[in-house]
Amino acid sequence: MNDEQPRGAARPSRRPRQARGPASGAAVLAATAVLVTGCGGGEPAGGKAEAADGGGKLPQATTYTTLNDLPADPAPTAALDGTVVHPGETAPVSAQPGAPAVAELPASQLKGDTWVPVVETRPGWRRVLLPSRPNGVTGWIPDSGLKVARSAHVIKVDVGDRKLTLLNGGRKEGTWSVAVGAAKTPTPTGRTFVLASLAPPKPTYSPLILPVGSHSETLDTFGGGPGTVAFHGWPSASVFGKAITHGCVRVPPDALKRLAKAPLGTPVHVTA
Numbered sequence: 001m002n003d004e005q006p007r008g009a010a011r012p013s014r015r016p017r018q019a020r021g022p023a024s025g026a027a028v029l030a031a032t033a034v035l036v037t038g039c040g041g042g043e044p045a046g047g048k049a050e051a052a053d054g055g056g057k058l059p060q061a062t063t064y065t066t067l068n069d070l071p072a073d074p075a076p077t078a079a080l081d082g083t084v085v086h087p088g089e090t091a092p093v094s095a096q097p098g099a100p101a102v103a104e105l106p107a108s109q110l111k112g113d114t115w116v117p118v119v120e121t122r123p124g125w126r127r128v129l130l131p132s133r134p135n136g137v138t139g140w141i142p143d144s145g146l147k148v149a150r151s152a153h154v155i156k157v158d159v160g161d162r163k164l165t166l167l168n169g170g171r172k173e174g175t176w177s178v179a180v181g182a183a184k185t186p187t188p189t190g191r192t193f194v195l196a197s198l199a200p201p202k203p204t205y206s207p208l209i210l211p212v213g214s215h216s217e218t219l220d221t222f223g224g225g226p227g228t229v230a231f232h233g234w235p236s237a238s239v240f241g242k243a244i245t246h247g248c249v250r251v252p253p254d255a256l257k258r259l260a261k262a263p264l265g266t267p268v269h270v271t272a
Helices: 026-037 253-259
Strands: 083-087 091-094 101-105 116-122 125-129 138-142 146-150 153-158 163-168 171-177 190-193 209-215 228-232 243-245 267-271
Touching: 101 138, 116 190, 125 190, 163 253, 171 253, 228 253
Parallel strands: 153 267
Antiparallel strands: 083 116, 083 146, 091 101, 091 138, 116 125, 125 138, 153 163, 163 171, 190 209, 190 267, 209 228
């Protein structure tokens, strides 16, 4: 255990590591930001996005996949201690410690390192929240080969009050009025985490998009993406304090700037 910050933290001056090769670059980053969250407007698309980030015989635990053979979060309203882990290479994911793997957690996704919060620990194993459907899905990964760190940040979203609060080391950094999901496309509640930081080179509605490890529970896909929920800005302040989004949380510029400093894997608690 150490107290260092996770690599790939979403900082204003440091963006997540870019993938190398012909598929990398600004165009892909912009497309990823739009297609993953699909929060910018337009009408929901039909169908379910099932494609995985990478190959392999086992399904990949990414925001694009559904993992029905793994257990749900055992305590979706409980606080987390901030312990986050990053697999140095693709890690097998099991339903129980020592059981056969039913999925794999890739070392990177969405153009950055994969950092996930720990919800339970047993000798040689860590139970972590995963970024796949269904919301709150968890899995056990071997302790070996994991980089362990701690995030002092906690993000709390009160859907009923339409407020976001950011804590750092137990101290409140700020509380903001935000826009949350509409009645027919609510922001999902429970524990999740900051999955990635995407900075489109030609932003339309937000200079930064912070996808989290949860999805809309009423839309299988939106705008061509898998319906991933995200924090992002919005051009008009008139939306804040309203329930009008497709599930994402729209935040003011100051809130987005502060959220960008929270490391990847930072716990997010969404309450009704």
